Amino acid sequence: MSTYYQIFGGKINVVSSDPSNPIEGQVWFNTTSETLKYRSINLLGTWSSGGNLATSRGGVAGSSNGTQTTAAAFGGNIGGSPPPSGVVSTATEEYDGTSWTSGGSLSTARSYLGGAGTQTSALAFGGLGPQGQTGSPGTVRTETEEYNGTSWTSGGPLGTAKYGVGSCGTQTVALSFGGASTNPFINLGPNTISNVTQEYDGTTWTAGGNYPTTILGVAAAGTQTSALGFGGFAPGAQNITNEYNGTSWTAGGNLGTARYYLGGAGTQTSALGFGGFAPGALTATEAYNGTSWSTEGSMTTGRGSTATSGTQTAALAAGGAPQTAVTEEFTGGPSGAITRTVTGT
Amino acid sequence: MAKNYQYCVAECWGSGFITHEEACKFRISGFPGNVWQVPAYNAEADAWITKVSGEKKTVQEAQAILNAIIKPQQAAWDALPEDQKNIPPLRSRPTDIVLPE
Numbered sequence: 001m002s003t004y005y006q007i008f009g010g011k012i013n014v015v016s017s018d019p020s021n022p023i024e025g026q027v028w029f030n031t032t033s034e035t036l037k038y039r040s041i042n043l044l045g046t047w048s049s050g051g052n053l054a055t056s057r058g059g060v061a062g063s064s065n066g067t068q069t070t071a072a073a074f075g076g077n078i079g080g081s082p083p084p085s086g087v088v089s090t091a092t093e094e095y096d097g098t099s100w101t102s103g104g105s106l107s108t109a110r111s112y113l114g115g116a117g118t119q120t121s122a123l124a125f126g127g128l129g130p131q132g133q134t135g136s137p138g139t140v141r142t143e144t145e146e147y148n149g150t151s152w153t154s155g156g157p158l159g160t161a162k163y164g165v166g167s168c169g170t171q172t173v174a175l176s177f178g179g180a181s182t183n184p185f186i187n188l189g190p191n192t193i194s195n196v197t198q199e200y201d202g203t204t205w206t207a208g209g210n211y212p213t214t215i216l217g218v219a220a221a222g223t224q225t226s227a228l229g230f231g232g233f234a235p236g237a238q239n240i241t242n243e244y245n246g247t248s249w250t251a252g253g254n255l256g257t258a259r260y261y262l263g264g265a266g267t268q269t270s271a272l273g274f275g276g277f278a279p280g281a282l283t284a285t286e287a288y289n290g291t292s293w294s295t296e297g298s299m300t301t302g303r304g305s306t307a308t309s310g311t312q313t314a315a316l317a318a319g320g321a322p323q324t325a326v327t328e329e330f331t332g333g334p335s336g337a338i339t340r341t342v343t344g345t
Numbered sequence: 346m347a348k349n350y351q352y353c354v355a356e357c358w359g360s361g362f363i364t365h366e367e368a369c370k371f372r373i374s375g376f377p378g379n380v381w382q383v384p385a386y387n388a389e390a391d392a393w394i395t396k397v398s399g400e401k402k403t404v405q406e407a408q409a410i411l412n413a414i415i416k417p418q419q420a421a422w423d424a425l426p427e428d429q430k431n432i433p434p435l436r437s438r439p440t441d442i443v444l445p446e
Contacts (some may be wrong), residue, residue, distance in 0.1 A: 008374065017386060017388065018386060018387055018388050019388075020388045027406040030386055031387040032386050033348075035347070035386075042369055046365060046368035046369050047363075047368060048363050048364055048365040048367070049357060049359060049360060049361065049362035049363040049364070050359065050360055051359040051360045052358070083436070084435055084436065097361065098359075098360045099360065112417045114436075133429070134425070134426065134429050135433070136429065136432075136436075138368070164434075184432050184435075184437075185429070185432055185435075191433075202430065216434065217434055232436040235433060235434075260434050261434065277404070277434060279434065279437045279438040279440070281434070285352065297368070298372075298374075299372050300368075300374060300375045300376075301375040301376075314347060322439075323416060326357055326375070327359070327364075327391055331365050337369070337370070338369060338371065339370070339371065339384075339387065341349075341384075
């Protein structure tokens, strides 16, 4: 068997601390940590810090068709121990790639609502209203509101009140699917989970092709006529993916990690899924290529029901539950060099 | 056995707290209570802790900070009426987080 010296013409350095500026391909043994390490190209994308939201909130929606540097976050659930509480927000915040500033308030306070569109042309619909039983989230909402970058005005209501829907598209060509129509905090018992798809034309919601399963807390990417739904609660965390063509849904490749209330960004054939619950908060990130999911670099902070925006290679996650104000920005790989530790026996 | 991670407490101020370049070089994980986990014996991670003015904690100290947040949430959940406890997927008992060495 060949030795390392025979292959590379040098010995592995034995050091007490990692070299300060290792080069790609460099290998060393760290006597302090008793580990063999090497420097290699990092093929995975990474998450870095963005500006914090002014208000920590979970169940918050985003302008899902916006970009990483131009997005809006609206609604959400504030505080509560254990969460979620019955205190829900009307607040809208706008992101410029560095910081969030206040925008116009929603007319109807709600959490776990649907979000679509862009920062200056956003759509909010459904959700859970304030203060139900023992301070828990209240009535399920039907209202749709449209944002012009300054204020919200009423749009056509959902045919059936829903929260926890999958949502994507633009303000005038949006898609909603799945969700639940009764609040189990009030109507004690299991969620009434839906498989209904609805399409918005800027004025009214009409029925589309039913989702293959009843699903709640499902993530979405893409457009009204080329959408992707993935993960969700049915009940139990799901790993399923389904693709919509404007008429019907067909099965796609399964997520590696089953979860619900995860974030989604991108398109039907180039999507990113991140975070979520199973039931603890997750950091796992996966990328979809139209056929299958592959692992990407994990989020820094585990969370679900976050506001999302952007693309597969430049995504945004803001807020989420457990209640946080933290924003993270995803940059697709490859992303420079990273020091790795050799593991195993 | 040598430790794999080190911990600090630092408040995330937003943009620039974790840069893309830093995220490329080593893994940073955030936990409740502004507790951050980075690799041990890693010069780049050490430099990040200095940059964010992180207060270094032992794993036991970091675990105590997490417990001080999670245990009251669990107690509040335990005190709920039975019919308000398990409302999947919106509410379940807050889970313990165990930090590795």
